[in-house]
Amino acid sequence: MTDGENQRQDKIQDQSVEISKLLGEMDQLFDGFGAWLGGQKDAESGGFYYAASSRRIPGGAPDIESTAQALNILERCDWLDAMSTDMKRGCIRFFQSKQEASSGYFYDDNPLMREDEVMVARAISYSLNALRKLGGQPLHALPYEAQQAPSYMSSPEDYLAWLKSVELTNSWRGCDRLSTSSVYVKQVEPASRRAEFAQKAFDFFANKQDPFTGLWGEGSYYVRISGTFKLHIFYDHFNVPLPREERIYQSILYALRHEEAVDMCYIRNPIHLLSYMKLSIPAEELREIISITMANMKRLLRADGGFSRELAHSPTAPNVAQVKEDEYYPDMPKAVHIGGGEVEGDMNAGTQALLIRSVCYQLAGRMAPPLIKAPMFTVLENN
Template identity: 60%
Template structure:
């Protein structure tokens, strides 16, 4: 067996117990999924939009989408449809602070629409752009250009997250209307990209790589190639070698960038990347079978980007807790771990086999 394939087959052992944990996050009463074990056992938390959409992604990626009965599918359809605000068309979780974080609102819109589309249905009510409830920056390309430049990139991760969460609103526009907005975005992104590193914004290497990954989602949504892929590759290789990955996002984002850029990688470097990645994932595996987003614990509010203790950056969002923040697995990390596993096989040109641990019925 090829050495890379042997490494990745051995790495599949990281998922022992994972699918038992995963099944335990499902709430058959609502059709949704909880974020973590502490979310399920504490009365103040309920299944949330992101965790449920991420769980659907896990099921689809692992070939489990057929394990849901028609009744199960209708439950999850009802879950997402019940989250839509009839007045404004956005999708909201129960926590009131969620409505004040444009990143969470934009992401919930994209997650909900994607999930309903996969389930073969649609929202119950008109979407924000159809009832003029889209953000103010959508009123004109000039307003959008002004908004783009107002977003701070002092923390690349948070800033680029805000920038790319304008994409769902642009996507709802007719192509002819969208064109000038995309022109403004591409012009601004080109202006702000570091010509040496290929990265955007400020922060530690992993923070900047994470911000770059966020912008990647914008480029991909509109089928636009990510610029300076070779410089980005050199930057992420340096980070893998010399920086500590204290967050699952720091492990997943380089792999997703590599997958998206489609570079031809030397075999030795690909093996090195896979080896570093699996070792980093091992540090985030928990006794309950899941993976934590962060090295010390599962973050109670995963919408807040990783910062150093006491650090502040402009536009820092209010924390929207989804769990207690214990040393436990969480859905955010779980969906990333699964994606990493399949992406590494794809990067190595290996067969897209499913995890053996997943091949039985859970629901």
């Protein structure tokens, strides 16, 4: 081995040691996380609250997204099997009780939730996935089967017209609207007709992608990366790789180095995209990515052991938190308030923080060690 090769190997080894140190520091951010999660459980409904303040606000109640996110956390930590049978049954009843018999949709108690097309579509995926994990089933036919899908699903041509109508002035919100339509596309039968709908979408997305950045729509780099993250969900549903992955990677590096991550989503979305794209990341750049990511997460860790979605506080209404105060998107839905807006941990940020940890280990080619679970189950079993 030449001197140059030896130096390269030494440098790679040094980066590996640094990455191990960073991952260890990241693990310490979760010391109080299990106990925080247990504190959000509601024994009466079987669901989970968004945040501690959710119990104190008028009309506060466990909601579909927070409960599904809590189950995602339990699954990711290998804690799901340790849930008692009664607790699992309670969660199943929670989701089943949210399904409307006439339409097949899943709705929270807050009537404003029904007016947010993204929340409505996402509630279907959240509820079905949660029921599957718990061994349950929906009680009624789903919207497409019940002929209650949106009117744009009448034909591939109507679907394309709707895709073209979606504003991308804020990439994150616009791409979220585009992506959630996959919930309905996946329900189309037969498979040949489903493929027609999907192809309309992929052709449209290809036409809208910026060839230089690899991103979609308008906004800051983090906003456009978040929009790209939303669209990747559509691609993933049909096992299709993202186009221009190398350009997307360079855009992610730029955002990490030059923009402030004021939202946990700005930390999670780039990392999640990297795991989906499965690029070969140089060791030095991987160390930099994990270092910036860990530092950004630390800023959102709260005294209660959880993480806030935003730097300033936990947003009261996550459904409108994509568009910040200095940003604009037309025809935004009304805010669906599920928290008190305090400086506290919230379920939206918590599930993302745990995913970030898992992905960072994955990118480093390592198995994430289990988090301490005893405190959480002590709280859960006594709740």
